[in-house]
Amino acid sequence: MNTVYIFQPSDYLINYYGFMVEQLDTSCEISGIRGIKEFAKSDDELMDKIISSRLTVVGYELPGARRILDLIVGSGQPISVVITFKDELSLEEYKRSQAYCSNIELFSYTASPFNFSRSVEKLFKYKSRRDGNSDKYMQVKIEHCLLFEEACADIFLCLGNHKYIKIFRRFDSYTLGDVKKYMNKGTEFFYVKSNDYNTFIQQVLRLKFGQAEFLLSQNSDSALVPTKCHEAVFEMINSIGLDENCVKITGQALNKTMELIEKSSLTSLLAELLQKNSYISEHSMMVSFLAGGICRHTDWYSHENLMRLTMASFFHDLKCSDEVVAKVSVINNTVLKELDLTQQTMLHAHIQDGLDLVLQIGGIPTGVDKILLAHHEKYDGSGFPHELDYKQLEPLSAIFIIAHELVDIFYEVGFYRDNIFVVLQDMKNTYSGGHFPRVVEGLIMALSAQTYFEDKNGSSNRN
Numbered sequence: 209m210n211t212v213y214i215f216q217p218s219d220y221l222i223n224y225y226g227f228m229v230e231q232l233d234t235s236c237e238i239s240g241i242r243g244i245k246e247f248a249k250s251d252d253e254l255m256d257k258i259i260s261s262r263l264t265v266v267g268y269e270l271p272g273a274r275r276i277l278d279l280i281v282g283s284g285q286p287i288s289v290v291i292t293f294k295d296e297l298s299l300e301e302y303k304r305s306q307a308y309c310s311n312i313e314l315f316s317y318t319a320s321p322f323n324f325s326r327s328v329e330k331l332f333k334y335k336s337r338r339d340g341n342s343d344k345y346m347q348v349k350i351e352h353c354l355l356f357e358e359a360c361a362d363i364f365l366c367l368g369n370h371k372y373i374k375i376f377r378r379f380d381s382y383t384l385g386d387v388k389k390y391m392n393k394g395t396e397f398f399y400v401k402s403n404d405y406n407t408f409i410q411q412v413l414r415l416k417f418g419q420a421e422f423l424l425s426q427n428s429d430s431a432l433v434p435t436k437c438h439e440a441v442f443e444m445i446n447s448i449g450l451d452e453n454c455v456k457i458t459g460q461a462l463n464k465t466m467e468l469i470e471k472s473s474l475t476s477l478l479a480e481l482l483q484k485n486s487y488i489s490e491h492s493m494m495v496s497f498l499a500g501g502i503c504r505h506t507d508w509y510s511h512e513n514l515m516r517l518t519m520a521s522f523f524h525d526l527k528c529s530d531e532v533v534a535k536v537s538v539i540n541n542t543v544l545k546e547l548d549l550t551q552q553t554m555l556h557a558h559i560q561d562g563l564d565l566v567l568q569i570g571g572i573p574t575g576v577d578k579i580l581l582a583h584h585e586k587y588d589g590s591g592f593p594h595e596l597d598y599k600q601l602e603p604l605s606a607i608f609i610i611a612h613e614l615v616d617i618f619y620e621v622g623f624y625r626d627n628i629f630v631v632l633q634d635m636k637n638t639y640s641g642g643h644f645p646r647v648v649e650g651l652i653m654a655l656s657a658q659t660y661f662e663d664k665n666g667s668s669n670r671n
């Protein structure tokens with residue numbers, strides 16, 4: 209399977225092309241052929257050998273080369289082939305007579321050897337993709353299927369033990385109810401074949417970015433505007449990577465968040481977000497509003513610091529594509545036991561990965577990096593990665609940590625006035641060192657909690 213056949217009219221050319229292939233992968237077994245008759249007694253034998261090879265390089269000037277090429281093209285098999293020509297003229301002549309095939313590359317001996325290497329590299333990738341992925345199933349979030357009314361790919365359900373059944377055929381129409389039926393049974397993921405994954409994810413991104421752009425154009429003051437932008441950016445970053453559109457939407461989402469923090473009621477922004485639809489985006493925006501709200505009620509309030517906290521909140525878990533990992537707040541043996549190796553790696557890596565992402569975007573104010581790096585540290589030094597405690601944590605990090613902790617609590621116990629009162633009382637008692645007491649005071653003011661303390665006998669539900 210790892211054999212590379214090199215059909216050439218001279219040993220010199222066999223060595224020349226063989227050498228270049230070996231530079232790209234030393235594990236290849238190079239087999240040079242000058243006489244086709246000695247190589248295979250029949251066309252069938254010839255094709256069997258070529259089909260099972262990793263790559264075939266055919267010198268067009270070798271007697272019998274055209275027969276090999278006719279057999280390869282006629283077979284319709286995706287065999288990886290480089291056809292080499294003595295000069296550009298014969299290459300052009302051949303090109304005019306043949307239809308384009310993505311598995312066949314052409315190279316002229318007079319061109320730069322670099323072009324040959326590039327062609328081989330492309331074919332190696334093409335082959336390993338075909339060999340390795342053609343039967344693989346890729347996980348897609350079930351919520352993504354709610355975006356469509358027609359399947360843009362065959363959609364499968366995993367029955368466990370690598371068994372999959374097709375539930376929607378490509379171009380099948382379906383209703384939200386058809387998808388929700390599976391969601392209600394606790395299904396979190398559907399699957400698509402790996403060669404459909406790109407198409408599927410492109411459709412998801414098109415719709416998510418469309419939704420975000422539509423909401424931005426509506427000039428609405430809903431907390432869902434930056435949240436939908438976050439969802440779109442999150443999907444993009446974790447499937448395809450950063451692009452210009454992604455950077456543009458991020459900028460618009462940050463501006464909208466700042467605007468909402470400055471002019472809207474914090475409690476109504478938070479209440480609007482606790483929908484438990486898309487945890488990573490919703491909790492990131494809640495941290496943003498809460499951290500911004502706290503900052504506005506402290507001596508550290510400035511437009512720049514508000515921007516730093518807004519950015520850190522937006523980016524802090526963007527590289528944490530697994531919701532289970534994003535929900536981890538402390539690391540201990542019990543928590544680690546619940547996570548598989550990939551999740552454990554992501555838990556540790558998402559902190560630096562988030563920072564690397566921010567650096568790629570550029571134009572980020574100094575100080576955002578420190579908040580990102582400390583977003584899992586704790587007041588008492590029980591956090592990670594550096595086990596910093598209240599004495600070492602800077603004011604903006606302290607604000608972020610408190611905001612994040614409170615958002616986690618909202619998710620656990622709901623956004624209720626009595627719960628908030630108990631939590632604030634607890635924070636007031638516990639966080640007595642470093643910058644934390646001033647942060648808790650800011651939090652109490654941000655939530656107008658003085659009233660809660662005064663009315664603590666009342667128990668109306670604020671949600």
Ligand SMILES: [Fe+2]
Nearest residue numbers: 524525534612
């Ligand atoms: Fe988070």
Ligand SMILES: [Fe+2]
Nearest residue numbers: 524525534583
């Ligand atoms: Fe995180």
